[in-house]
Amino acid sequence: MNGALAIDVRGLTKRYGGRAVVDGVNLQVGQGRICGFLGPNGSGKTTTIRMLCGLLRPDAGEGQCLGLDFRKDAAAIKRQVGYMTQKFGLYEDLSIRENLDFVARLFELPKRREAVDRALERLGLQGRQQQLAGALSGGWKQRLALAACLIHEPRLLLLDEPTAGVDPKARRDFWDQIHTLAGQGITVLVSTHYMDEAARCHDLVYIAYGTVLARGSEQQIVEGAGLCVWSVEGERAGAWAERLRGQPGVQSVVAFGNALHVAGPDADRLAQTLAPLQAEPGLRVQASRATLEDVFIGLIDRAQDNFAPGAPGRPQA
Numbered sequence: 001m002n003g004a005l006a007i008d009v010r011g012l013t014k015r016y017g018g019r020a021v022v023d024g025v026n027l028q029v030g031q032g033r034i035c036g037f038l039g040p041n042g043s044g045k046t047t048t049i050r051m052l053c054g055l056l057r058p059d060a061g062e063g064q065c066l067g068l069d070f071r072k073d074a075a076a077i078k079r080q081v082g083y084m085t086q087k088f089g090l091y092e093d094l095s096i097r098e099n100l101d102f103v104a105r106l107f108e109l110p111k112r113r114e115a116v117d118r119a120l121e122r123l124g125l126q127g128r129q130q131q132l133a134g135a136l137s138g139g140w141k142q143r144l145a146l147a148a149c150l151i152h153e154p155r156l157l158l159l160d161e162p163t164a165g166v167d168p169k170a171r172r173d174f175w176d177q178i179h180t181l182a183g184q185g186i187t188v189l190v191s192t193h194y195m196d197e198a199a200r201c202h203d204l205v206y207i208a209y210g211t212v213l214a215r216g217s218e219q220q221i222v223e224g225a226g227l228c229v230w231s232v233e234g235e236r237a238g239a240w241a242e243r244l245r246g247q248p249g250v251q252s253v254v255a256f257g258n259a260l261h262v263a264g265p266d267a268d269r270l271a272q273t274l275a276p277l278q279a280e281p282g283l284r285v286q287a288s289r290a291t292l293e294d295v296f297i298g299l300i301d302r303a304q305d306n307f308a309p310g311a312p313g314r315p316q317a
């Protein structure tokens with residue numbers, strides 16, 4: 001394998017009706033790493049994932065997945081990849097055990113019973129194995145879907161928004177499981193819209209309009225963005241939101257309870273705009289730390305600008 005990279009693709013491109021929905025994406029994920037794949041709706045995450053596991057034919061791109069040519073060796077790659085789709089894809093009128101047995105048959109596993117038992121045990125599903133999948137809560141359904149992904153002992157997991165709509169406790173348990181799997185050497189590429197989940201990834205890739213806008217660890221992305229953030233706090237802080245939007249140096253204003261998060265890339269202009277608020281009674285104005293969410297909101301705002309008529313080319317990380 002190339003430098004212990006489980007995924008190493010360059011120039012990945014997919015077009016629909018002449019429009020590139022994935023546009024020259026480079027993606028490298030180290031073996032045993034958890035890489036979070038983030039971006040707004042329709043940014044190209046699912047399309048990228050489906051090209052990586054050989055379900056969609058790319059229009060351009062080259063590279064390797066698990067040391068195999070991702071274009072020529074799609075069949076061999078599929079056998080070593082566990083792909084969890086956004087929607088629950090198992091049979092609701094079969095039990096947990098029957099669903100896993102069905103998947104084991106699809107993979108033509110030689111020792112099916114043992115494989116099913118192993119998957120049940122791995123995800124703590126033994127006690128529920130006779131329950132119908134359709135009767136499970138969202139969290140247990142996700143657990144079953146992950147068990148099904150693991151039944152053929154894949155080396156790479158491609159998880160497409162695996163915890164959408166799942167409660168925080170079940171999401172936390174799911175992520176503990178993901179870390180256990182990564183500890184066993186399994187590589188994980190996981191798309192998510194949740195910032196707390198992004199923080200649990202080793203590496204992050206942020207994509208918008210089919211183009212990668214940022215990559216690195218959470219710390220690298222936040223520091224690399226050079227975004228300045230101020231907190232404007234007080235019972236009447238909300239009344240200032242509209243007045244601050246569009247002012248010099250202000251890129252975004254987001255309310256969190258009694259506080260506004262005011263962000264912008266130019267420290268001096270932002271400080272000048274906020275200076276008069278320091279004298280307002282009942283308002284506390286202080287410099288704050290940028291979060292991943294602040295950075296992503298800033299990135300998408302700028303990316304939209306770059307799509308405007310007459311705008312220059314898009315940024316590429």
Ligand SMILES: Nc1ncnc2c1ncn2[C@@H]1O[C@H](COP(=O)(O)OP(=O)(O)OP(=O)(O)O)[C@@H](O)[C@H]1O
Pocket residue numbers: 016021039040041042043044045046047048
């Ligand atoms: N078969 C298709 N034909 C035409 N357009 C498509 C097709 N599949 C996807 N697209 C378009 O490609 C773009 C990227 O879609 P994709 O599902 O990859 O985004 P995503 O980042 O996974 O979004 P989400 O976060 O909502 O799941 C969207 O604009 C979508 O409408």
